[in-house]
Amino acid sequence: EKLFEDFFAAFVDILFNQSLNNSQSQSVIPYIYLLPRLSEPFRTKLRDKLVIKILKYLKLKRSLDCARRDFFSHAEAFAALVKLEIIPVDDAVATISTLLVKTDTQCAAVTMLGKTVELCLSLLTEKCEPEII
Numbered sequence: 616e617k618l619f620e621d622f623f624a625a626f627v628d629i630l631f632n633q634s635l636n637n638s639q640s641q642s643v644i645p646y647i648y649l650l651p652r653l654s655e656p657f658r659t660k661l662r663d664k665l666v667i668k669i670l671k672y673l674k675l676k677r678s679l680d681c682a683r684r685d686f687f688s689h690a691e692a693f694a695a696l697v698k699l700e701i702i703p704v705d706d707a708v709a710t711i712s713t714l715l716v717k718t719d720t721q722c723a724a725v726t727m728l729g730k731t732v733e734l735c736l737s738l739l740t741e742k743c744e745p746e747i748i
Contacts, residue, residue, distance in 0.1 A: 619657065623664055631672075631688050643688045644734075647695035662701055669693050670710070673727060676719035683726050690723065694730035697738070704742045707731060 630646050650658060650665075672689045697707040711731065714724035732739065 619660060623661060626661070627665070627668060630692065643692045644695045647692055647699070650696075650701065651699060662696075665692075666696065666702060669696075673723045674714065674720055675723075677722050679718065679722055681722050683722060686723055687726060687730075690726040690730045691734075693727055694734040697731055698734045700738070704735065704738055705747075707735075708739070708743060708747055 626646070630643050650662060653661060669689050669692050673686060673693065677686075693702065693707070696702040697704055711724050711728050714720040714727065
């Protein structure tokens, strides 16, 4: 358990380190794409804890004119998890829709939507009803 907690803390620190990820060229996608390569039960445990951490951060109240770069890596990680179908596409659409309704989460929701469409357009069109999109 201690080993997992230490690994998770280090993984998240690298994944969401603002000084590493402030560059437009730095992406969190390669790190997220490591998840399917992990063995069970480690993969599921990491996935569950990571999804909670990402959504908790994206649900923080922010003004509409906030700096999107502050949560860009979280939105990109969310989209990468959708692309890998670790987060089911229908659940992703429902989450984004819920966040779009609230003024204090709209900025994060629009960023999540943009990254999800960018990475998962074919998945969205294949798995979602047209009226949902």
